[in-house]
Amino acid sequence: AQSVAQPEDQVNVAEGNPLTVKCTYSVSGNPYLFWYVQYPNRGLQFLLKYITGDNLVKGSYGFEAEFNKSQTSFHLKKPSALVSDSALYFCAVRDMGGSGNTGKLIFGQGTTLQVKP
Amino acid sequence: KAGVTQTPRYLIKTRGQQVTLSCSPISGHRSVSWYQQTPGQGLQFLFEYFSETQRNKGNFPGRFSGRQFSNSRSEMNVSTLELGDSALYLCASSLGDFDYNEQFFGPGTRLTVL
Numbered sequence: 105a106q107s108v109a110q111p112e113d114q115v116n117v118a119e120g121n122p123l124t125v126k127c128t129y130s131v132s133g134n135p136y137l138f139w140y141v142q143y144p145n146r147g148l149q150f151l152l153k154y155i156t157g158d159n160l161v162k163g164s165y166g167f168e169a170e171f172n173k174s175q176t177s178f179h180l181k182k183p184s185a186l187v188s189d190s191a192l193y194f195c196a197v198r199d200m201g202g203s204g205n206t207g208k209l210i211f212g213q214g215t216t217l218q219v220k221p
Numbered sequence: 222k223a224g225v226t227q228t229p230r231y232l233i234k235t236r237g238q239q240v241t242l243s244c245s246p247i248s249g250h251r252s253v254s255w256y257q258q259t260p261g262q263g264l265q266f267l268f269e270y271f272s273e274t275q276r277n278k279g280n281f282p283g284r285f286s287g288r289q290f291s292n293s294r295s296e297m298n299v300s301t302l303e304l305g306d307s308a309l310y311l312c313a314s315s316l317g318d319f320d321y322n323e324q325f326f327g328p329g330t331r332l333t334v335l
Contacts, residue, residue: 136321147225147311147326155321194264198320208254208277209324211264 110212127195225327244312252317253295
């Protein structure tokens with residue numbers, strides 16, 4: 105079964121500093137990986153995804169993620185954090201156990217990012 | 222393009238009642254997935270519908286059911302509500318053709334069971 109882990113419940117960073125939110129995955133075959141962000145009392149917003157190709161994926165709001173196959177990781181990064189980046193971040197992997205061409209999304213437990221002024 | 226809409230946004234029910242939640246996907250999206258979000262269990266997949274057929278199902282009891290209409294709108298129903306069903310229920314839509322299609326989420330329906 106496919107799974108995804110976010111080892112940190114919370115990440116604290118000062119505004120202007122780089123940030124990293126960690127994610128590791130376990131899949132059979134090639135992974136499809138996603139990052140989503142959730143602001144309070146809102147649904148999830150798509151940030152970026154990895155399908156294949158370049159290991160560095162660029163997404164919305166200045167975020168990027170680095171896919172590392174040997175370490176089975178897909179860490180989310182941003183060179184300079186903003187206070188407005190404070191939110192709950194979810195990493196997800198597509199579970200290929202479903203029927204047909206698609207499978208369900210399996211989410212990590214989420215990491216709360218706190219950016220302090 | 223309008224985003225995913227969910228109605229109602231908030232719902233209060235008592236144990237034993239049943240509830241129906243509605244989701245309207247982004248125009249052109251044929252896949253609708255439902256998730257339950259709770260502080261303890263995180264985001265858990267309920268089921269996915271594609272072209273009016275249930276394509277995937279999570280590990281929830283039969284009290285949780287859903288359907289999709291020909292216009293891709295979807296409803297989920299929970300019967301015989303329990304206190305533990307209190308959660309944020311999120312609907313997500315996607316094109317649905319391939320696994321790498323990202324999902325777009327609605328704002329959710331906050332269900333409170335008393």
